[in-house]
Amino acid sequence: MKTQKFKRPLAWACLIWLISVTSLTAQDGKLTEDEAFFYEEFDEIAGVYDPFESVNRFTFEFNDFVFSNTLQPLVDTYTAITPDTVEEGASNFFHNLRYPVRLASNLLQCRFKGAWVETGRFAINSTLGIVGIMAPADDYESFAPIESEDVGQVFGAWGIGEGPYLVLPFLGPSNLRDLAGLFGDRAINPIKEPFSMIDDWEWEWQLTTSGADYISRSPQIIERYKQLKGSSIDPYSSLKNGYTQYRRGAVAE
Template sequence: MTLMKILNSNLPFYALLAGVFSFSAVPVIANDEADLYGDDIAAGISVDDPLEAINRVTFDLNDFVYLNLFEPVADGYAAITPDPVEEGASNFFNNLKYPVRLAGNLLQGRFDGAWVETGRFAINTTVGIVGIFTPADSVEGFEPIASEDVGQALGAWGVSEGPYLVLPLLGPSNLRDLLGFVGDRAVNPLKEPFAANESWNWEWKLALAGSEIIANSPSMIERYKQLKGNSIDPYGAMKNGYTQYRKSAIAE
């Protein structure tokens, strides 16, 4: 198989990298929830972690990659990019994930949420110039709402979270959210099956995946470091914090 065919198949490696900094997939740190990820968070939470030994090794490997590969990229991007441009890039990729949020709402029967997400997408895509700006934030009835995904829908249906997992590069998850991640990719226009179209050559796929990583990396690395700096046991804090966050998101 030629290099072109390998890159043009699914770009699994670059898709994984993009997933690290993609909140709609398996979030490393929730938007403004990093302060919740302390050692004493959710003292009463019980997390099924039969693979802890393997998970801890994966966590350490991820930590090395985050701080030695992604942090320099994030720092360089933040240093040379004006704040408005940085915000616009993040808005652009967030806008493209509208189908994921729409599916999450519809699968839970949250039709009001689906309507708001659709309205926001329409306004931000047109008036906001393909989502670079977010004028919908100021439109009554279309203010930002909590993000939904397929994993949350599975939880709302009563599907057990299953064992806790730490995925290579992607970070914290569980069996239910891993299945949800597959569902999210199925409706994400940046992922399969849309990106499998032959008209999307490997250069475009690589450019989009790389741009998404870079656009989201500064905020995600900052939150990740905040967690590590405040915790005696970062692995335990991440596990408990992730589980608590997902439980809260499903219950909303």
């Protein structure tokens, strides 16, 4: 009993620490797959199937409240006390850990060159980069960073339609195809291991790693989102249009 009582406070302490070191990753201009679409320039208005617009708008407002009143203060606080090198290292670590998702997504699209590059980057960064904390593979032209692939893009490459537009609580813009892709990514993602093999620690460590990974994937997103809100008459429509065009472009590449 004493051991079990000790484990849970330790897990929560680790959660707080991991969040603190993964809060905002200013990576010298490098973008993650989650923030890239904020930086795209879209001139055309995408035709988007949005039959659940009223529900989506409600969820959009909910997410906006959460981001503005919870996530943003958390990120601002920890960014102020966390060195940039630690932030970048944490982001690199989690990106490296998601290698199986990118590898499988490349192979399922017969993108063998992409699979080779991802494998080379993983091998170099996991060894010379100390389990992915650093990214020395960036220095090798043959293994320069490439666009990340995911299961949602695989479904698109297979000809599966995007389906209705959705706004997911906490996660933001998506569509039915990408929602299914999230489940595929989750099935491949190794972040839940090896802690899921430890029954007593399963939910604590999954919460710890998932929470830290989630926050590590939000560099500059909040600031760009604030800019989008400030420059748009209808931020909901602007985000919907930007996300849809970005994902269509990613599938078409």
